[in-house]
Amino acid sequence: MQTERNLLDDLKHQYKYGGMTIRLIILNVAIFLLIQIALVFGRLIGGEVELQITSVVNSVFALNTNMGQFIYKPWGLFTSIFAHFSILHLLFNMLFLYSAGKFFESMFDQKRMIYTYVLGGIFGGLIELIAHFVFPTLSAQPVVIVGASGSVMAIFAALAFHRPNLMVNVFNLFSIRLIFIAGIFILIDLVSLGLNDGTAHFAHLGGVLFGMLSVYNYHSSSNLLNRLQMFGDRISRFFKTLFSSNKNLKVKKGGTYQNPRFKSDEEYNIEKKQKQAKTDAILDKISKSGYESLTKAEKEFLFNQSKNG
Numbered sequence: 609m610q611t612e613r614n615l616l617d618d619l620k621h622q623y624k625y626g627g628m629t630i631r632l633i634i635l636n637v638a639i640f641l642l643i644q645i646a647l648v649f650g651r652l653i654g655g656e657v658e659l660q661i662t663s664v665v666n667s668v669f670a671l672n673t674n675m676g677q678f679i680y681k682p683w684g685l686f687t688s689i690f691a692h693f694s695i696l697h698l699l700f701n702m703l704f705l706y707s708a709g710k711f712f713e714s715m716f717d718q719k720r721m722i723y724t725y726v727l728g729g730i731f732g733g734l735i736e737l738i739a740h741f742v743f744p745t746l747s748a749q750p751v752v753i754v755g756a757s758g759s760v761m762a763i764f765a766a767l768a769f770h771r772p773n774l775m776v777n778v779f780n781l782f783s784i785r786l787i788f789i790a791g792i793f794i795l796i797d798l799v800s801l802g803l804n805d806g807t808a809h810f811a812h813l814g815g816v817l818f819g820m821l822s823v824y825n826y827h828s829s830s831n832l833l834n835r836l837q838m839f840g841d842r843i844s845r846f847f848k849t850l851f852s853s854n855k856n857l858k859v860k861k862g863g864t865y866q867n868p869r870f871k872s873d874e875e876y877n878i879e880k881k882q883k884q885a886k887t888d889a890i891l892d893k894i895s896k897s898g899y900e901s902l903t904k905a906e907k908e909f910l911f912n913q914s915k916n917g
Contacts, residue, residue, distance in 0.1 A: 627709075627710070628709070628713060628722055629705065636691075636698065637702070639691050640691070640692050640698050643669060643691060643692075643693065646661050646665055649661065669691035669754060670687075671688040671736070671754070673752070675741050688729075688733060688755070689756050689758065689759045692754055692756070702756075704760050705759075708763050708764045708767060712724070712767055715767065715887060715891060716884075720833065723833055724762050724763050724818075724819065725760075725762065728761070728763065728766075729762065732761070733811055735810050736808050736810040736811040736814065739810040745802055753811060755808070757808065758811040761813075761819065762816070762818045762822070763819065764790065765790060765816040766819035767819075768787050768790035769819065769820045771891070772787035773786075793812075794813070797812045797813050821833075827884065887910065890902065
């Protein structure tokens with residue numbers, strides 16, 4: 609007999625098994641709720657307490673485009689890409705993240721997605737920061753920036769420039785190439801530069817630029833994101849080796865230790881290229897004949913690729 613999971617158990621299950629897209633959405637929503645609880649508490653108390661709480665929230669979660677402030681609070685480049693102050697801003701970004709993220713995971717993998725999300729968001733924040741420093745109109749209006757828009761644009765741009773001719777069905781009304789949708793978003797941000805509309809357009813464009821670079825020469829070890837992933841993997845392996853206990857090491861007869869063998873960068877890239885080629889072939893088949901046309905083996909392979917993180 610199956611027992612029904614409560615909300616907390618269901619969230620834990622989704623976070624563990626739902627893939628990187630779901631984890632990122634849960635994290636963004638959780639941080640939004642934390643921020644809102646703090647701000648509501650501040651408003652109820654009022655006075656100096658409200659001002660202090662608002663100041664702390666901005667200091668911890670927002671990217672300040674005033675260079676003098678940024679120097680003392682650089683962590684905003686990272687924390688701001690998980691924070692939202694408006695429910696509509698959160699809703700739009702999470703819907704966009706869900707639709708683009710799920711497709712991204714099926715095309716690439718979970719590890720590449722988190723790298724694209726984080727690094728694309730940081731790169732977008734840097735572009736916004738530089739723009740406010742360089743252009744007089746923007747520098748005269750220091751603002752704080754929050755939101756996952758730059759990160760989501762990086763993910764979407766990576767999809768669009770990796771598979772530009774992929775046809776997307778829009779609300780079951782018409783089909784359009786993915787690259788054309790990306791072009792519309794890019795054009796909107798370009799013509800909106802300099803407007804005081806509360807939108808970080810340079811951060812969006814910075815995310816797009818990072819997404820483009822992340823898939824340029826994708827199968828090569830010289831690819832920007834491949835290099836960053838390999839660098840991150842080396843750091844991760846170093847710390848895992850440094851802090852791993854002896855009981856996790858394999859023991860040969862005779863009492864000598866044998867460290868687990870890691871793949872070389874060349875082996876890793878060859879295997880990754882082969883898997884990506886197979887994934888691309890399956891995605892082409894889906895776009896032409898639908899998901900149900902896949903064999904059981906193809907469905908299992910696509911599922912396993914989406915879980916590979």
